[in-house]
Amino acid sequence: MLVYARTHLTLLFRDPNLLAPLAVLPLYCVVFFTVLRHHHHEELATQTAIGAFLMSMWAHAVFVAAEVVDDDRHEGTLEPSMLTPGAYTAALSVRVFSTTALAIPVLAEALLIARFAFGFPVTLGSVPLSLVTVVLTTVGVAGAALLVSCLMVLVRGARTLQNALTYPVYLLGGLILPASTLPEPLRWIARGFFLSWSADVLRALQVAGAPAPLGSLGVLTVLVAAQVLVGFLALRRVLTTVRAGGVSLYD
Amino acid sequence: MAIVTAHELTRTFRTRRGQEVTALDRVTFSIAEGETVGLLGPNGAGKTTLARILATLLLPTRGTAQVAGWDVARQAKQVRRAVGLVLGGERGLYRRLTARQNLRYWAALQGLRRKEADRRTDEVIERLGLVARVDDRVETFSRGMVQRVHLARALVSDPQVLIMDEPTNGMDPHARAGFLRLVRELQGSGVTILLTTHDMLEAQELCARVALVDGGRIVRAGATEELFADLHAPRMVTASGVPEDLRSRLAAFPGVSGIDGTDGDLTLRVVGEEEANQVLLALAGAGVRQLAMAPPNLADVYRTIIADREFAV
Ligand SMILES: Nc1ncnc2c1ncn2[C@@H]1O[C@H](COP(=O)(O)OP(=O)(O)O)[C@@H](O)[C@H]1O
Ligand SMILES: [Mg+2]
Numbered sequence: 001m002l003v004y005a006r007t008h009l010t011l012l013f014r015d016p017n018l019l020a021p022l023a024v025l026p027l028y029c030v031v032f033f034t035v036l037r038h039h040h041h042e043e044l045a046t047q048t049a050i051g052a053f054l055m056s057m058w059a060h061a062v063f064v065a066a067e068v069v070d071d072d073r074h075e076g077t078l079e080p081s082m083l084t085p086g087a088y089t090a091a092l093s094v095r096v097f098s099t100t101a102l103a104i105p106v107l108a109e110a111l112l113i114a115r116f117a118f119g120f121p122v123t124l125g126s127v128p129l130s131l132v133t134v135v136l137t138t139v140g141v142a143g144a145a146l147l148v149s150c151l152m153v154l155v156r157g158a159r160t161l162q163n164a165l166t167y168p169v170y171l172l173g174g175l176i177l178p179a180s181t182l183p184e185p186l187r188w189i190a191r192g193f194f195l196s197w198s199a200d201v202l203r204a205l206q207v208a209g210a211p212a213p214l215g216s217l218g219v220l221t222v223l224v225a226a227q228v229l230v231g232f233l234a235l236r237r238v239l240t241t242v243r244a245g246g247v248s249l250y251d
Numbered sequence: 252m253a254i255v256t257a258h259e260l261t262r263t264f265r266t267r268r269g270q271e272v273t274a275l276d277r278v279t280f281s282i283a284e285g286e287t288v289g290l291l292g293p294n295g296a297g298k299t300t301l302a303r304i305l306a307t308l309l310l311p312t313r314g315t316a317q318v319a320g321w322d323v324a325r326q327a328k329q330v331r332r333a334v335g336l337v338l339g340g341e342r343g344l345y346r347r348l349t350a351r352q353n354l355r356y357w358a359a360l361q362g363l364r365r366k367e368a369d370r371r372t373d374e375v376i377e378r379l380g381l382v383a384r385v386d387d388r389v390e391t392f393s394r395g396m397v398q399r400v401h402l403a404r405a406l407v408s409d410p411q412v413l414i415m416d417e418p419t420n421g422m423d424p425h426a427r428a429g430f431l432r433l434v435r436e437l438q439g440s441g442v443t444i445l446l447t448t449h450d451m452l453e454a455q456e457l458c459a460r461v462a463l464v465d466g467g468r469i470v471r472a473g474a475t476e477e478l479f480a481d482l483h484a485p486r487m488v489t490a491s492g493v494p495e496d497l498r499s500r501l502a503a504f505p506g507v508s509g510i511d512g513t514d515g516d517l518t519l520r521v522v523g524e525e526e527a528n529q530v531l532l533a534l535a536g537a538g539v540r541q542l543a544m545a546p547p548n549l550a551d552v553y554r555t556i557i558a559d560r561e562f563a564v
Contacts, residue, residue, distance in 0.1 A: 003359040003368075007345070007352060014347040014388075076342025080404065082308050083331050084360040091360060243327075244310050245264060 001094055008095035012064075012102070021060040025106050028052050029113045037118065045120035049110035050202045051175045054137070054195065057103035058173070061141045062165050065099035066148035068092055069235075073153065079249040082242055089236050096149065097142040104134060125205045129212055133205065133220070137198040140224035146231030150238045174199040194223035253281040254412060254443050255305065259314035262300050262467075274300040276467035277314065282412075282460075287434075287444040289458030289475075291451065297467040298447035302416040305445065306336045319411055335405030335413045339420035343401060346390040350381055350400045353389060354407060361408040368407075375403040379433060395426025402433065412443045419453060431456055476546075485509075485520035486527055490534055491541040493517040497533065504530055 012018050032048050069092060072078040081088040115122040124130070148165065152158040170176050172186065173195030180200075182190055190196040197220040204213040242249060262275040275297045282288045290298050303309040305316055307327040316323045319333035344353050351372065358368035376385050379399045384392065389400060398418055405413060415434075419427045434457055438444065448454050454461050455475060462472035471478060485508065492515050501519065502510050506526030510519045521527045527544065534542055 003355055003365075007348065007356040010352060011345060011347055075345060076338070076340065077345060079308060079338065080336060080343060080357070081360065083306065083334070083336060084362070087360045087362060091356075243308065245262075249308070 001090070004091040004094040005098040008068075008098055009102075012099060018064050019102070021063050022056060022103060022106060025052065025056045025109060026113060028055070029110050030117075033114055033118045033120065036120070042120045045114040045118070046111070046122055046124070046206045047203050049107070049114050049122070050199065050206070052110045053103075053107040054173065054175050054199055054202075055170055056106045057100065057138070057141050058144075058169060058175075058195070059166060060103045061096075061100045061145040062148055062162050065096045065142065065145040066152055066162070068095050068099075069149045069238075070152040070158070073249065078242075082239065082249070085236075085239050085243075089232070089239060092149070092235060093142075093146065093232060096145045097139065100142040100145060101138050103141075104138060107134065123206055123208055125207060125210070126212060129217070130202060130205050133198060133201050133217065136217075136220055136224050137195070137202075140194040140198065140220075140227045143224065143228035143231035146228075146235050150231075150234045153238055169195070172196065178203075192223070194220060194227050197223060252284050254284040255282040255316070255318050255445065257281070257301075257305070257314070257316040260301070260304060260311050260316055261313040262297075262304060262309065263312045273467050275304070275311075278464075278467070278469055280462055280469060280472060282443055282445060284411075284443055285441050286460065287438055287446060287458050289454035289461040290445060290447040290464055291449065291454045291461055292447075292464035293449055296449075296464040298449075298464060299416050300467075301464075302336070302414050302445070302447055305330075306334050306414050307331055308336075332408070333411045335408060335410030337398075337401050337405045337413060337415040337418050339398070339401075339415075339417040341394065341397060341421070344389045344397065344404070347388060349386050349388050350392070350403070351376070351385045353400060354403055357404045358407045363408070371407050371409070375406045378406070379403045393426065394422050395429055398422065398426070398430055399433070402430075406437075410442070412445070413437070415444065415446045417447055417449065419448070419450065427453075485522045487545045488517075488519050488521060488527070488530055488534075489543050489545075490517045490539050491515055493534065493539055494537055497537045497539075501530065501533065504533070 029049070029052055032052055033045065036042060036044055036048060069078065072081060081091075111122050111124075114120040148162070151161055155161060171182070172190045172193050173179075174182070174190055175195070178200065179187060179190040179196035197216055201213050201216045201220055204210060204216065258279050260275055260278040261273070264272045264274055266272055278297075278301060280288075290301065292298055300309065304311050305318060305323060307323050307330050310324055318330045321329040321333065323330050345356070348356070354372045354375065355368060358372055363371060376382055379402060381396075381399055381403060384396060389397060392400070401418070405415075418434075419430055422430065431453065434444070434446075438457070444457075446454070446457060458475060460473065461475050461478060462469045463478075464470065494515075498510070498517060501507055501517075504521075504526065506522040507530060508520050508522075510517065512518050519530070521530050531542070531544065
C-alpha cells in the first residue's frame with residue numbers, strides 16, 4: 001500500500017504542473033479576503049478560509065487525482081496494470097487518496113494568510129474534531145475522484161466534464177453559500193451530497209462555545225462511506241469492461 | 252506437455268461505424284513447456300489480439316484457451332499468476348520514475364511482500380544487465396534499455412509463460428541483437444515463450460516452431476525447418492570462381508531461378524532438396540571451392556504462402 005502512495009507522490013512531484021491547482025490557492029484567498037475587508041466582514045475570515053480550502057481540495061481532486069486512470073492509459077501502463085486488476089484497483093484508490101490528501105495543508109495555508117497577511121481574527125474551535133472532519137472529507141473527495149476517473153476513461157473530451165464539475169459542485173457543496181440558504185430542489189440535492197455536510201460541520205466546529213455537531217458528523221460519515229463505495233465499485237466495473245473490449249487500453 | 256493451448260479461438264470487434272471485424276478467426280494451436288513459439292504475421296494479422304487474450308486482457312468471442320491448465324476466460328486469476336507480458340514500444344512504464352521505482356511498483360501490484368519484492372527486483376536487475384542505470388529515470392533510457400525494463404517487469408513475478416508482443420519494435424539493430432541475446436539466455440532457464448513479430452529473422456533466430464498468421468488465421472504452422480522443406484521455398488546459393496559455361500548451364504537446371512552476379516561470382520535461388528544437391532554437385536565438379544548455401548528465410552516462406560502482400564525484409 002505504502003509503495004503505491006510513494007510511487008504516486010514521486011510521479012506528482014516530478015511533474016509540478018500537476019500541483020498547479022494547489023499553488024493557485026493563495027491567489028483565491030487574497031481575492032476572497034480583500035472582498036471581506038472591503039465589506040468589513042472580518043469575522044467571516046475563518047468560514048471563508050474553510051470554503052477556499054474545500055474548493056481547492058475539490059478542484060485538485062477533479063483535475064489531478066481523477067486523472068490517474070487516464071494518465072496510465074496515456075503512459076501505456078494501464079494495459080500491464082490490468083494483469084493484476086484487484087491490486088490495481090487498490091493501487092488506484094491509494095493513489096487517488098494520497099493525491100487528494102495533498103490538499104490538506106491548504107487549510108492551514110488559508111488560515112495563515114487570513115491571520116498574518118490580512119490580520120483577520122482567526123478562531124479555531126475543536127481541533128481534534130476538525131481534523132477528523134478534514135480526514136473524512138478527504139476520503140469522500142477521493143471517492144468522488146474515483147467516480148470521476150471512471151467517466152474520464154469512458155468519455156472522450158473529459159476536460160469539459162471536469163470544468164462542469166467545479167462551480168455547480170461548489171454551489172451544491174455549500175461552499176459559496178451555506179446549503180441551508182439554497183432554494184428548495186437544490187437544497188435537497190445538496191443535502192444528499194457529503195461535501196455540504198463537510199462544509200457545515202467544519203464551519204460549526206469553529207464557532208466558539210457551540211455544542212459539537214455530532215449528529216451532522218454522523219451523517220457526513222455515512223455519506224462519505226457511500227461515496228467511496230460508489231466510486232470504488234464504479235471503477236471496478238469500468239476496469240472489468242476493459243477486458244470485454246469495451247474500453248480502449250490506449251489513447 | 253502443452254502449457255498453452257488454444258482451440259478455435261475467435262475474436263470479433265465492432266468498429267465505431269458498427270462494422271464487425273474478425274481479428275482472430277478459429278485459431279487452434281498449442282505450445283509445449285519450455286518451448287519458444289513464434290507468431291509471425293504482418294500488421295493487422297491478429298497477433299496482439301491473440302497475445303491479449305492469452306494474457307487475459309481481452310475475452311475471446313468464441314473458442315477456448317488454457318494457460319498452465321487454467322482457462323483464460325473463467326480462471327483469469329490463475330492464468331495471470333502464470334503469465335508475464337512484455338509489450339513492445341516506448342510506452343508502458345512510468346517515464347518519470349526510475350527503473351527500480353517502476354519495478355518495485357509492479358512487484359507490489361503482483362502481490363509480492365516488501366522483502367520478496369526487493370529480492371526479486373534486485374535479481375532481475377542483475378540478470379538483465381540494468382545495474383548501472385537502475386536508479387535513472389526511464390525517460391532518459393534508450394529504446395533498447397526501455398525494453399529491458401519491460402522484460403524485467405514481466406520477470407519480477409517469475410512467470411511460467413512469457414508472452415512478448417513485438418518486443419523489438421522500433422529498436423535499432425544493435426539494441427535488437429542485445430535484446431535477442433537476453434531472450435536466448437532466458438530460453439535456457441526453461442521458461443515457455445510466445446513471441447509475436449513481423450520480423451522473419453527474429454522468428455528464425457529464436458523460435459523452434461513458427462505459426463504464420465494473416466487475416467486472423469494461422470495460415471501455416473510447424474517446426475521452422477519443416478516449414479521450409481514442406482513449402483519449397485528457395486534456398487540461396489552463392490559461389491565465386493564459377494566458369495562462364497557452367498553458369499549458363501545452371502540456368503537450365505530444374506528448380507533454379509534468379510541467377511545473378513558477374514566475373515565468376517554467382518548467386519542463385521534453388522527450390523527443393525534434390526535440385527539443390529544437383530546444383531552443388533555441378534559446382535563442386537567444376538572445381539568451385541568458394542561455395543555457400545543459406546537455408547530459406549521466412550521472407551521467402553512468406554512469399555510462397557501469402558503471395559499478394561509486400562514485405563520489407
Ligand atoms: N479494439 C479494437 N477495436 C476494433 N478493431 C480492432 C481492435 N483491436 C484490434 N482490432 C482489429 O483487429 C485486427 C487485428 O489487430 P491486431 O491484433 O492488433 O493485429 P497485429 O497485432 O497483428 O498487428 C486489425 O484489423 C485491427 O484493426
Ligand atoms: Mg500488434
